Amino acid sequence: MEKNPLRALPDRRLHRIAGPCGIVLFGITGDLAKRKILPALYDLANRGLLPPSFSIVGIARRHIDVEQLFTESISKGAQTPVNPTTLNQLLSGLHLVVGAYDSDQLYTDISDTLKELDETRGTGGNFAFYLSIPPGLFPVVTRGLGIAGLNKTNGNNWRRVVIEKPFGHNLESAKELDGYLTGVFPEHSIFRIDHYLGKETVQNIMALRFANEFYEPLWNSNHIDHVQITMAEDIGIGSRAGYYDGIGATRDVIQNHLLQLLALTAMEEPISFTADELRAEKEKVLRATHLYGPVEKASVRAHYSAGCQGGQYVKGYKDEDGIPQDSITDTYGAIALTINTRRWSGVPFYLRAGKRLGRRVSEIAIAFKKPPFLPFEDAADLGQNTLVIRVQPNEGITFKFGSKVPGSEMRLRDVTMDFAYGHAFTDYTPEAYERLILDVLLGEPPLFPQSTELEESWRIIDEVENYWDSSPETLETYEPGTWGPKGADDMLAQHGHAWRRP
Secondary structure, three states: OOOOHHHHOOOOOOOOOOOOOEEEEEOOOOHHHHHHHHHHHHHHHHOOOOOOOOEEEEEEOOOOOHHHHHHHHHHHHOOOOOOHHHHHHHHHOEEEEEOOOOOHHHHHHHHHHHHHHHHHHOOOOOEEEEEOOOHHHHHHHHHHHHHOOOOOOOOOOOEEEEEEOOOOOOHHHHHHHHHHHHOOOOHHHEEEEOHHHHOHHHHHHHHHHHOOOOOHHHOOOOOEEEEEEEEEOOOOOOOOHHHHOOOHHHHHHHHHHHHHHHHHHHOOOOOOOOHHHHHHHHHHHHHOEEEOOOHHHOEEEEEEOOEEEOOEEEOOHHHOOOOOOOOOOOOEEEEEEEEOOOOOOOOEEEEEEEOOEOOOEEEEEEEEOOOOOOOOOEOOOOOOOEEEEEEEOOOEEEEEEEEEOOOOOOEEEEEEEEEEHHHHOOOOOOOHHHHHHHHHHHOOOOOOOOHHHHHHHHHHHHHHHHHHHHOHHHEEEEOOOEOOOHHHHHHHHOOOOOOOOO
């Protein structure tokens, strides 16, 4: 009897499940670990995506009740219900190693702990070292891991390192950091987490473009007028003064999140979605990306002043706790870019990020050109057809187009078609850290930027930051609850465009 060739195909409904492994979490007492990483590990285990023997080794500089910390983190941050069986399973593999990050003894103790886990829990020597610590400690910790031989494999196991942004503060420091990392771990074992790339709506950009015939033929300078990429927050810096001051919105958000969104929006179709092919297309886009005009006309920075927002008085940036009075850090940054390729030549990409703005929203808005001729008498109020990809919140896609108003006259107005993830799908939507951590454990790197992408991003941002550093007078202010400074509106107005008010 003839065999059915479909039987050889894998069942794509089955989940990817990590094999025997564990994670070594530096900075387990930190805010990121408690809010995101530990809850994500629990949710993965609760969904059956981690092996029963999965082990967590927390690294801290002082003794803590690690089981209490873990349990409290789960109760506050987990997306799935607390299951005593799952919780006890993870607690049985939870260990704490205490020591100073610059102490050789710490890494000896870690090595002994990992050997014990291999023997008692069958982790197979497979461990990811997650550096949830300040970037200044990356060189210290990677050096310690290398000296202790914790980066070495025997050919049958794996060792990986995970780092969080910021990946340097300029091109020079990014290259220096990369030198520390690649001096200990090979490039394919380094996972740089940008949590935005783990969001379903971000990954859906590729599906929208390359799985649908009616978008891609229009995805070029013949039809697209301009693109706006926004990440706005309606809160101030809160208690992050120690991290934020000296970094600012442009380095903190535009350099990584928004330039990655630009790359996914503008890249050519890869021949496959393997890590190498996807990165190759993103790198080509970023290499072709430059400021849209001279830097003084293609960049704006500002920080928020004191005022009323949402019916409450809020402090100005310089009045926040821990911020010096002479600070010139930007809480709002906007840049105009262009991509020197056949597809995008002449199309401006406007990127903006800021705090204390009108509302919390992250989106990509593709504005199409108007028809060259409209045979309607009442069409003056029609806007541009606009495709808006809502990254967060209210994840989905909206398309704005012109339509006839019901009645006896040919009157036109803009209407929208809307797709919302929450309405269209009933499946569980994993939080970004769930997806990214599972990819680390599986060794699947498509969603993690490599050094070349980061260096091209810093090349773009360094030109802007160097100009700002040499021109302190460029710093503007804006009132809380608005959409930024006047200079940002002027930057678009010179090209006949205006910012969206989401």
